[in-house]
Amino acid sequence: MKKGSTLSFLKTSLPAALDLASQPVMWLVEAVFIGRLSAAALGGVGFALQIIMVTVTLLLTFVMGAIIVMNRHLGSNNRWEANHILGQTMMLGFLLSIPIGIIWYFGSPVLFQLIREGELLASLPDSASYISGMDSGIQYLQTVSLFCPVLITNFVAVGLIRGSGDTHMSMTINVTVNVTNALFTPILIYGFFGFPRLEVIGAALAMGIAHTLGFCITITYLRRKKGTLFLSFREMATPNWASVKRLFEMGLPTTVEQLVWSAGQLVVTGFVSMIGITELAIHQVLLRIQGVLSMFYLGFGMAAMTHMGKNLGANDQHGAEKHSRITHRIVFVFGVLILILMIVFAGPLLHIFIRKDDALIVDYAYRIIFIAFALVQVPKAMNTVISGNLRGAGDMKWMMYITILGVLCFEIMMNWVGAFIFRFGLLGIWVVQMLDETFKSNANYYRFRGGKWKLIQI
DSSP states (O other), rough: HHHHHHHHHHHHHHHHHHHHHHHHHHHHHHHHHTTTTTTHHHHHHHHHHHHHHHGGGGGGHHHHHHHHHHHHHHHHHHHHHHHHHHHHHHHHHHHHHHHHHHHHHHHHHHHHHOOOHHHHHHHTGGGGEEEEEEHHHHHHHHHHTTTTTHHHHHHHHHHHHTTOOOOHHHHHHHHHHHHHHHHHHHHHHHHHGGOOOOHHHHHHHHHHHHHHHHHHHHHHHHHHHTSOOOOOOHHHHSSHHHHHHHHHHHHHHHHHHHHHHHHHHHHHHHHHHHHOOHHHHHHHHHHHHHHHHHHHHEEEEEEEEHHHHHHHHHHHHHHHHHHHHHHHHHHHHHHHHHHHHHHHHHHHHHHHOGGGHHHHHHHHHHHHTTHHHHHHHHHHHHHHHHHHHHHTOOOOOHHHHHHHHHHHIIIIIHHHIIIIIIHHHHHHHHHHHHHHHHHHHHHHHHHHHHGGGGOOOO
């Protein structure tokens, strides 16, 4: 492994990792404050965030297709075509944000019927003071939907900046957004400094304010001609249906893949909510931690995809393979370190999110499921980076088929059997997650070793 290649990869991947991790870190901060309201509110808001992630995944049709095509153009020094793809993709993101916002607002009361808390309410001596998980989730999702056009358009734009390899800028934008969000969250939840106490609605407003600021920064940056990409308002306002079709064809397998995966995660959360509100709260804590770790892995995966695309655009298959081997080795070491840290610091991590009077929940989570949760990390880290290499080469359909198979066999069938027939509960859910990630990691690794990605034409 050459030192220069390793440094080049790390210069791209580390800012991307910090960039992508800043959002789930913000969700962790938000979870700390919402968890102080009630465990049920934490579960409800966590469910709302998963709904947001499922619907936002629709945008991957165009974002992922755009990144692959843009990197081929950038690799061959054709910046005009890369900027054309940028404008078309942002136009599509804005248009899609309108129906997505409507679905979030009007569909939330139906979706949150999955949460079962009637039995818990009946057992409480003072149910009037209970903060409902269902109501919390609905309020959060409906408030966020009001900012949907800004949030979605900025999500698309920053994704394209990151995918083009300008990870320092995408990091700057997202860190600014999430620091702003973290500052406003406690103020609006608890009513500090003369602001009204808005609780869950305050958390959603803090997100909307922060992403509006981020949108302004993003547009200002993209209008500068010194960056890797330049946004032409004419390109954004003038649809080119040939380009739209190309983006759709390239990105559709990834969208199907991610929608199936996200829907699978949503189904799993539904299973957990059917087990009980306490298990749902624990599950949401683990998902918040997993979200932070996954973004670090995805930072490495995005860097791998960018290098792969640019190398192939320059007809350098040897360089593409070399960078792929480097990424595999680096992320394996990273995954093992995460596994060790998760096991060593399990107790303190869980106590951050759960109130002292819910200490039994922490003990339950630590004894039964945290080891299984930690064991998920190594195959998940490896799979994210191997998948990045395959996506950069355009091997989208393979990724789609493997994900569909994994969701049907593991996330839905095995989780249902484990949770409701054998009654393994939350432990069974996370053991199945480990099996799923191990299966996908091995399948994608052997696909990459087979070399069929070298024959794909973009």
